[in-house]
Amino acid sequence: MTIKNDIVIQASALTCAYGTSVILDNINFEVRRGEVFIILGGSGCGKSTLLKHLIGLYQPAGGSIKIIDQDLVHANQQEHRRILKNIGVMYQSGALFGSMSLLENVRLPLEEHTALDTHAMNLIAHMKLSLVGLGNFTKHYPSEVSGGMQKRAAIARAMALDPEVLFLDEPSAGLDPITSSELDALIRRLAESLGITFVIVSHELASIFAIADRVIMLDAETKGIIADGPPVTLQQSHSNAAVREFFNRGKHNNITQVED
Amino acid sequence: MPSFRNSPPPSLEFVDETTDSITLVFKGELRTDSVSKVWGKARKKTSSRLFSTVIIDVHNINYCDGTGIAMLADLLLETQRRTNVDITLEGLKEDFQQLLDQFDLKHFKPEPESKAKSIPITEEVGLTASQFLQDLKELISFVGEAFYSLWIALKHPSTIRWKDMLLTIERAGVNALPIVCLICFLMGLIMAFQSAIPLKQFAAELFIADLVSVAMLRELGPLMTAILLAGRSGSAFAAEIGTMKVNEEVNALQTMGIDPVRFLAIPRIIASIIVTPLLTLFANFMGLVGGWVVYVSLGFPTIVYINQIKSAVTLTDLWGGLFKAGVFGLLVAGIGCFRGMQTSMGASAVGQSTTRAVVSGIVLIVMADGLFSVIYYILGL
Numbered sequence: 001m002t003i004k005n006d007i008v009i010q011a012s013a014l015t016c017a018y019g020t021s022v023i024l025d026n027i028n029f030e031v032r033r034g035e036v037f038i039i040l041g042g043s044g045c046g047k048s049t050l051l052k053h054l055i056g057l058y059q060p061a062g063g064s065i066k067i068i069d070q071d072l073v074h075a076n077q078q079e080h081r082r083i084l085k086n087i088g089v090m091y092q093s094g095a096l097f098g099s100m101s102l103l104e105n106v107r108l109p110l111e112e113h114t115a116l117d118t119h120a121m122n123l124i125a126h127m128k129l130s131l132v133g134l135g136n137f138t139k140h141y142p143s144e145v146s147g148g149m150q151k152r153a154a155i156a157r158a159m160a161l162d163p164e165v166l167f168l169d170e171p172s173a174g175l176d177p178i179t180s181s182e183l184d185a186l187i188r189r190l191a192e193s194l195g196i197t198f199v200i201v202s203h204e205l206a207s208i209f210a211i212a213d214r215v216i217m218l219d220a221e222t223k224g225i226i227a228d229g230p231p232v233t234l235q236q237s238h239s240n241a242a243v244r245e246f247f248n249r250g251k252h253n254n255i256t257q258v259e260d
Numbered sequence: 261m262p263s264f265r266n267s268p269p270p271s272l273e274f275v276d277e278t279t280d281s282i283t284l285v286f287k288g289e290l291r292t293d294s295v296s297k298v299w300g301k302a303r304k305k306t307s308s309r310l311f312s313t314v315i316i317d318v319h320n321i322n323y324c325d326g327t328g329i330a331m332l333a334d335l336l337l338e339t340q341r342r343t344n345v346d347i348t349l350e351g352l353k354e355d356f357q358q359l360l361d362q363f364d365l366k367h368f369k370p371e372p373e374s375k376a377k378s379i380p381i382t383e384e385v386g387l388t389a390s391q392f393l394q395d396l397k398e399l400i401s402f403v404g405e406a407f408y409s410l411w412i413a414l415k416h417p418s419t420i421r422w423k424d425m426l427l428t429i430e431r432a433g434v435n436a437l438p439i440v441c442l443i444c445f446l447m448g449l450i451m452a453f454q455s456a457i458p459l460k461q462f463a464a465e466l467f468i469a470d471l472v473s474v475a476m477l478r479e480l481g482p483l484m485t486a487i488l489l490a491g492r493s494g495s496a497f498a499a500e501i502g503t504m505k506v507n508e509e510v511n512a513l514q515t516m517g518i519d520p521v522r523f524l525a526i527p528r529i530i531a532s533i534i535v536t537p538l539l540t541l542f543a544n545f546m547g548l549v550g551g552w553v554v555y556v557s558l559g560f561p562t563i564v565y566i567n568q569i570k571s572a573v574t575l576t577d578l579w580g581g582l583f584k585a586g587v588f589g590l591l592v593a594g595i596g597c598f599r600g601m602q603t604s605m606g607a608s609a610v611g612q613s614t615t616r617a618v619v620s621g622i623v624l625i626v627m628a629d630g631l632f633s634v635i636y637y638i639l640g641l
Contacts, residue, residue, distance in 0.1 A: 085293075098606030115296040116327075124330040143605040162325035163291045189362075193355035194325055224536060 001213065006033040006068075008165055008197045014063035015186075016046065016053050022061070024048045025223040029216055033164075034195040036187060036211045038202055038231075040246070041218035047201045048092065048169060050218065054199065055167055056080065065176050067165065084114050088158035092169040094150040096142040102129060102153045103138035109160045128156040131186060133179065148175045155183070159190075164190055172204045182187045184210045205249065262314070269294035270321070272301055282306075284335075284358035287320040288329025299331045306338055312336070312345055319351030329359045336365055389519050402521075402598045406529065409522040413530070424527040431537035432493035432528075437542060440488055444543040447480055450552025456554060465558055469568035472551030477577045481544040483629060486534055486588030490621035495597035497528050498617035501600025502610040510601070525597035529590060536589030537582040580641050584632050593626045 009031040015213060016024040022074070023046040031037045039047050052058050056072050065072040067083050075083060090108050091113040096105050106125035110116060116124070129138055132152035134145075151174055158166055171187075183206050188195045191213075207230055208215065209231050217227040219242075225242040227234050235247035270288035277283075284302055306314055316335055321328070333568065336347055352360065379387070413420045452468050459465050501524055504510050513520045555565045600619035601607045 099608050103467055110292075113293060116328075117296070117300065120296065120299055120330070120334065123334050127330050127333065127363060128326065130368070159326065162327055189358060193358055243596075 007031070008033050008035075008068055008164070009037075009199065010064075010066040011054070012064050013065075014050075014053065014065060015061045016049050016058070017061040018049075024218065026063070027224060027230065029225065031071065031197055031199060031214075033197055034191050035213045036191050036198045036200065038200050038212045038215045039218065040202065040208070040215050042220060042246075045218045045220040051167055051169055051199070051201050055087060056083070067114065074153075076230075081202075085161065086163050087165045087167060088161065088163035090154045090158040090166070090168045090171060092143070094147075094154040096150055096154055096157070098142050101139050101141055102134060102145070102156075103176045105142070105153060106157045106160050112161055113161055125156075125160065128159055128251060129153065131159070133182065148179065148247060151175065152179070152183070162194070163196070165199065168200045168202075170201055171204070172202065172207050180207060181205070181210070183207075187211050205247065217246065272298040276315075279309075280311055281315075282311050283315040283317055285320070287316045289323040290321055290331065291323065291325050292327040295327050295331055299334070302331070302335060305337060310342070310345075314347045315344065315502065316347065316349045317351055318349065321352070321356070324352075324356040324359075326359070329356065333363055333365060333368070335472075337368070377399050385446060393416050398472050398602065399598060402601065403594070404451050405521050406594055406597075409526050410517065410529065413522065413526050416493060419522070420530065421523065421527045425531045428493075428531035429535050431496070432489065432532060433539060436488060436492055436535075436539060439492070440485055440539050440543050441546045443488060444476070444481065445546040445550040446486055447484060448547035449553055451475060451480075451547075451552075452551040452554035456558060466560070466564070468551060468558075469565050470572035473548060473569040473573045474577065476547035476551075477573050477581050479581070479629070481547060482536075482581045482585035482588060483491055483541045483625065484623045485540045485543045485585055486592060487622055488591045489532065489536060489539070489589065490596075490618055490625065493532065494592045494617045494621040495614045497593060497596030498600040498603075498613045499610055501525075501597055502603035502613045505601065505603040506605060506607070506610060520601065521597075524596070525532055525601075528597055529593040532589035532593035534589075536585045540582055540585035543562060544578070576641055580632075580636055584629065587628060587632075589627050591628060592621045595621045595624055 007030045011027055011029050014024065014027040015022065016027075024146060027050070039050060041047050049058075053060050054067075054072075056065075056075075060073060064074075067078055067087065070079055070083050072080075072083060096102070097108070100108065103122065103125050106128050107121050109123045110124060114121070126135065126138055129135055132155055134149060134152055134156065137145055137149065137153075142153070145153070151171065155168065155171060158168070172183060175183065186202075187198055188211055191198055191211075198211075200211075212231050214229065215227070215231050216225050219226040220222070226240055229238075231247065234243055236244075238244050268288060270286055270290050272515075273285045273287075275283045275285055280307070284305070285296065290298075314335075316332065318324070318332070324332075332349060332352070338345060338347055391408050455471050456465055457473075459468060463519065501510070504524070510520050510524075513523055549593060552565050556562060576600055596617045599613040599620070603613045
């Protein structure tokens with residue numbers, strides 16, 4: 001049922017800079033509906049910077065970003081709010097509100113953006129939390145659960161409004177392998193059955209091979225995209241040796257492909 | 261053209277309604293932003309009467325997101341609330357069925373809305389008392405630690421982080437100068453002006469100079485400076501160290517074998533001890549200038565003002581005030597750093613320790629000032 005051809009995110013000639021230091025220069029890519037899109041690259045190459053521009057936290061130095069045909073860069077306040085309502089973001093550190101329980105954290109976007117009653121909101125929040133395996137921790141406060149659990153709760157909060165696009169900043173970092181693979185399965189399921197688009201910053205090769213439809217790889221030297229395509233193709237036959245190396249975990253590793 | 265959800269809200273019809281059975285027919289798209297009406301309607305209906313058979317027909321649902329799934333789950337969960345009811349879901353598309361199957365509805369127990377627990381007053385009193393005692397204990401151990409570190413630092417001045425200290429002197433001292441000067445100038449001015457009226461009744465305006473100079477040098481100069489320092493710098497110390505605590509930077513110091521008190525608190529405390537008397541000097545001077553403005557406007561020449569001050573205060577008054585100021589500086593910086601170290605987790609904790617740093621700083625200043633009054637009286641100063 002998923003229409004995979006709509007373009008959900010379109011970045012054209014995007015330039016990201018902090019002051020005068022340019023991090024990314026003239027980036028072009030598009031993300032289609034239902035795609036699991038991974039942003040990859042060595043540390044310090046601007047992955048998180050790109051993500052923060054895509055969600056409108058920073059104004060780009062040049063170029064444009066369109067989310068579902070809405071111009072994010074020049075959106076007025078009302079349009080901006082509408083875009084934000086349709087995207088969910090999970091930050092690297094979780095960024096849960098310490099003064100609220102996990103359930104209240106997940107319920108907050110529902111309270112702000114929907115007309116549902118408390119019973120319904122509680123049920124939804126509880127279901128989202130059990131999706132990430134936290135059904136028994138709804139009353140706990142973020143400081144009372146582990147870092148990995150905070151991260152999972154943050155994913156639940158990002159999904160609270162069933163957004164069309166989910167941005168996840170390193171979702172599986174700090175999770176154990178089992179939870180991490182459950183999370184991968186969840187991402188695939190949501191992408192396939194609901195057509196949710198995922199934009200994920202990640203380093204975890206195993207997880208990338210398991211979930212990614214498409215990967216772009218950023219490079220600090222060229223300040224641009226050096227590879228674009230499905231992970232297996234990039235690993236096996238990309239013209240740039242550095243890209244192949246990245247997917248093979250360095251020059252000296254013989255792993256040909258990481259299994260699902 | 262793709263666009264944000266603008267699909268019409270889903271519809272709900274009740275068909276085949278008899279006394280004990282009903283079919284709910286949903287049509288359209290079940291989405292977060294439009295599902296609330298049918299959800300409420302469906303729940304109201306199913307709980308209005310004790311139906312024994314409920315059929316939920318979703319053949320015509322062509323999209324159902326997580327919230328829609330939650331609604332269906334909620335309706336199905338009715339079996340948990342009542343035993344003698346048979347609910348069947350018909351026609352859910354495979355994709356959505358998968359989403360629903362993620363939940364083990366038989367064992368899924370939504371939690372009831374939790375109500376804030378009320379604590380009996382006796383328990384609350386006990387809790388507060390024990391917290392107070394704990395606080396006192398921590399304070400005493402911090403004072404011990406700080407004095408020990410201070411002693412070590414003075415014995416080995418090379419261990420003091422001079423750069424941090426100079427930075428603190430600049431931020432807590434130099435940058436505070438304008439506000440201290442302004443406040444104390446106005447204090448002197450207001451004091452002189454207010455006292456001019458009653459003193460005039462006795463033709464004693466001459467003694468305004470005595471009043472302003474004694475009050476400023478002995479009491480108000482040090483006191484106002486210390487209170488301003490508590491508001492400006494004590495709170496800043498608490499916030500800085502508190503944020504470091506929240507970010508686990510204090511833990512990092514500890515595990516590197518660096519004493520956080522020596523590293524963070526000592527430079528700030530020494531800086532405050534140096535800076536407060538200096539600021540007090542300016543405060544005193546500006547207070548006297550404020551008094552002079554009123555004095556001159558009353559028609560007295562400047563020289564009379566100066567002579568009058570000379571006869572009213574001695575150098576001992578000045579030194580006594582400056583010594584007090586040094587002690588106030590120690591208290592303010594010490595309590596600021598202490599509250600910072602006490603910070604627990606979370607963003608609100610930093611705010612709490614900042615507030616507490618200012619409040620306890622001011623309380624300590626006033627208490628110390630009272631003590632000094634008694635000591636100076638006994639010593640005959």
